Amino acid sequence: MEWAGEATVIARRKHGENAVILTALTREAGLIRGVVPGGASVRRAAMLQPGNRVALRWRARLDDQLGSFAAEPARARPGLMADADALAGLNAVAALLPWALPERDPHPRLADATEALLDDIDAGAPWAERYLRWELVLLDELGFGLALDRCAVSGAHEGLAYVSPKTGHAVTAAAAGDWAPRLIPLPGPLGGTTGGLAEALALTSHFLDRMAAAHIGKPMPAARARLSQRLTRGLGRSEISRGPG
Template sequence: MHIVAPALILSVRAHGEHGAVVRALTRNHGVQPGYVRGGRSRRLRPVLQPANEMMGEWRARTGEQLAALTVELVESRAALHVEPLAAAALEWVTALTAATLPEAQPYPHLFDALDGVVAAVAAAPSARGWAPALVRYELLLLAELGFGLDLSRCVATGAGEQLHFVSPRSGGAVSRVGAAGYEERLLRLPPFLAVGGPADWPDVFDGLRLTGHFLTRDLLVDRRVDVAAARERLVERLKRAVA
């Protein structure tokens, strides 16, 4: 096995006395793990940071063997890891991707979307500039893994307009008419997810509640409690930032 490709680092785990196992997302080869010799060295520690963009080369004699990985830094996001809110966003979005995507299966749309979210966190002067993109990424991840929400029409009436809610059971949109009398049992569908456009903070938090419900129910179960905790930290920091 021999792969050379640009990639976004998702996770780094110490292995042995000096090495590290790195999992990174490539556009055409999906998530690829690899062993980096000397990955815990002073030279490579700044390179092997989640959300950094790298050029990776994976080599293995068989597909079952953990590949040897050499890395070349393309773009560093290390400075963002000292900013609490940006660091929480990068920690969450990379941990979510690492925990949910199967290895070696290409998800080009997710790669492009994740690259866009990371770039938005790096470029935006405030969280309001990247928070909607993060919610959209979570929605796309659900869809790519087979748990997509149907936001095209009301599951109760069939209407394609005035969609204001989502059923927490079916994941289908519900119109204002269809939701009459049941609003308290439904999740709010913010306009920026239904019809596009900008998002204010109430809309962002409604979006996070919506995607969080389905991520927790369908993807972040049992062994991924620590990943869910990263999302809770992000939401709490967002709430403090806008208070």
């Protein structure tokens, strides 16, 4: 078995004296793992930092084997290590992907969203809202997508105010009626009229927890909670930008 192409490093861990086991995100093959001989050397370790793009060739005798990588640099993302905020964003993404995705299960849309998010963080562009949208894509790709653009009861696209905690469907205030106290207010960043980034991340967290209980069987990685705390502790007000503006 063989695969070749560009990928983004998601995680690495030491394997023996000189090798590392690399987990990488590919558009065509999903998450793939393999051994990189000599990957623990100083020169190779710099190339294999999480978030960097690398050119990989993966080989295995059998499809269910771990296999091995030949790796070459493609594009570094030094901005992901530039400060604590950027590193927190990278750590959350790098923890959530292996938590949520089985190996070798392609999700091209999620891979594209991941690359766009990491590019924004690397460039120092505002990325808080893109991160929030990335979590929505993650939920959608795994069958837990939220329907926030129309009322599940009336079909209206205006006046959306709540979200069902069970179905993830939006409803208007009028349609909610007496059920409103049992619903989650739809936050402003997701099309509602109240609440901000903290409320929006609490909403996606609720459905990530539901996904974990129904589909994954293990709690969300702590890195996600740490990022949420940073984003909602004033950092979100500046949209997590290291640049001007």
